[in-house]
Amino acid sequence: MVAGDPMQAAVGPSGARLSVPCEAKRVLVIDDDEVMLLSCRRILEKVGYEVETFDNGTQAIERLREAPAPVLLVDLKMPQMDGRQVIEQVRAFDPEVIIVVITGYATVPAAVDTMKAGAYDFLPKPFTPEELRLTVDRCYERWRLAAESEKLRRQKEELQRKFVTFVSHQLKAPLGAVKQYLDVLLRTSRPPLPETALTWITRSQGRLEEMLAIIEDWLTLAKIESERLSDKEASAELCAIARKTVDAVQEQAKAGQVSVAAEIPPDVVAWVQGDVVALGILAGNLVGNAIKYNRPGGRVTVAVAREPDTAILAVSDTGIGIPEECLPQLFTEFHRVKTDETHNIPGTGLGLAICKKIVEGLGGTIHVSSALGVGSTFAVRLPVVADRAPNGGAKK
Amino acid sequence: MAVGKEQGGPAQDGTRGTARILIVDDDDDFCASTTALLEAEGYLVLRARSGKEALAKISGESPPDLIVLDIMMEHLWAGYEVNQALRFGSRSPEAGHVPIVMVSSVSIDPTERFRWAGEVDMVTPDEYLTKPLDIPRFLRTVKSLLRHSP
Numbered sequence: 314m315v316a317g318d319p320m321q322a323a324v325g326p327s328g329a330r331l332s333v334p335c336e337a338k339r340v341l342v343i344d345d346d347e348v349m350l351l352s353c354r355r356i357l358e359k360v361g362y363e364v365e366t367f368d369n370g371t372q373a374i375e376r377l378r379e380a381p382a383p384v385l386l387v388d389l390k391m392p393q394m395d396g397r398q399v400i401e402q403v404r405a406f407d408p409e410v411i412i413v414v415i416t417g418y419a420t421v422p423a424a425v426d427t428m429k430a431g432a433y434d435f436l437p438k439p440f441t442p443e444e445l446r447l448t449v450d451r452c453y454e455r456w457r458l459a460a461e462s463e464k465l466r467r468q469k470e471e472l473q474r475k476f477v478t479f480v481s482h483q484l485k486a487p488l489g490a491v492k493q494y495l496d497v498l499l500r501t502s503r504p505p506l507p508e509t510a511l512t513w514i515t516r517s518q519g520r521l522e523e524m525l526a527i528i529e530d531w532l533t534l535a536k537i538e539s540e541r542l543s544d545k546e547a548s549a550e551l552c553a554i555a556r557k558t559v560d561a562v563q564e565q566a567k568a569g570q571v572s573v574a575a576e577i578p579p580d581v582v583a584w585v586q587g588d589v590v591a592l593g594i595l596a597g598n599l600v601g602n603a604i605k606y607n608r609p610g611g612r613v614t615v616a617v618a619r620e621p622d623t624a625i626l627a628v629s630d631t632g633i634g635i636p637e638e639c640l641p642q643l644f645t646e647f648h649r650v651k652t653d654e655t656h657n658i659p660g661t662g663l664g665l666a667i668c669k670k671i672v673e674g675l676g677g678t679i680h681v682s683s684a685l686g687v688g689s690t691f692a693v694r695l696p697v698v699a700d701r702a703p704n705g706g707a708k709k
Numbered sequence: 710m711a712v713g714k715e716q717g718g719p720a721q722d723g724t725r726g727t728a729r730i731l732i733v734d735d736d737d738d739f740c741a742s743t744t745a746l747l748e749a750e751g752y753l754v755l756r757a758r759s760g761k762e763a764l765a766k767i768s769g770e771s772p773p774d775l776i777v778l779d780i781m782m783e784h785l786w787a788g789y790e791v792n793q794a795l796r797f798g799s800r801s802p803e804a805g806h807v808p809i810v811m812v813s814s815v816s817i818d819p820t821e822r823f824r825w826a827g828e829v830d831m832v833t834p835d836e837y838l839t840k841p842l843d844i845p846r847f848l849r850t851v852k853s854l855l856r857h858s859p
Contacts, residue, residue: 485814489739489841525841
């Protein structure tokens, strides 16, 4: 009875049905009352719907399995399979179809009951043609918006995936090739290069490193946004990460004449949501900043503290501090504090934006307090999870 | 293929004289600079631009002592082809044990890279380095892998 193309029932990897774009405005009606079926068909076909009618649930469910439809109207009281059973069975394989219960036995408990089973709306009999049309229109529109939103979500994901691949290849690869030429040139040139060449090559290397760093951070940001970086199922121990970060920066710290130390009481344990990589990036960025924006002879302290449900990571420095007018913008992309003091400090402007995205993605908060000329403290608060084994290491 | 210039003489792999390193990559620039780097250290460098070419270079002669292999994301099977070449293309029984350093512009975090390699039935690399190479680290890696190979 259906005009137009039969819809393919697409099934995803887990067996769950995928959203299939229905081009036609199809409505399925299930009612054991033939008169009801006829009038629904007449009323709805008049306004452009394709109507399929069934006098029992079994046939309708079979039909829905082979060809998904946007809207299903179902009577509650039917002899073989009642409306509620139909709803339950349909919901088992199709989470998207909009279901409207039509029945003469309209009571609030019955209505609530069918909503719980998965119905979207309830239309008591007798209803006027206008009421039926309005209800079905509203349901179809709802289905259409959900399908549209799903389509957009998938397009966005696809775009982001392509973006990451594109940036990796088209930008990183050539920059990397150039940088490596310069690195090898400096290293292997016989005889050694004249002084100007040496200077300019070294400066070029620096500029290339800047660009590569920005690209790396940009990719990290994109990965976080597409939620591929923060693994929400994993958990990690914050103290271990803090200590590891402190160890990793010792060389950088020494170069800046800054001392970096962990202040973590030995009995503190802080398992938080998130994977080691993301949390490592978070800690690394904060500690790296604390070293960069410091002064010779300055100090950086990395502390972890516990509250019943929260773990707090605090990175404090005795650095140059942050001007108050910069604080609101601090965590936005590409923002960099531009003063005489910060003029020569390298950075991509993405570090804190990355930190904020990681923290908020894990349900936490990040705050900064600072005094110019004295120092700054960045405090990250993350929800604690019950102790569990760390996420698995490299499979081999 | 010139033998390495003066910087301490030919690099030995401990058993067969000058160590032969095969670079598999279609990026001409990366190959040029990496070759110059390795030759300056005294290694003998061979080049293949694809997995298929690597197969041709390996089969019929003794396999290289080390392979630097680009992941080549547009062409995921490059590693697979090299793997095939090593295991089935060469008549030498030691072929399967040639150490492999995988390189790429893409940075994959350590826990991900091995899982990924396993899924496409690729050879599991002995080391994974991002481009541009951290030269001291790269040279250390090469030295260490050559020293420890059977």
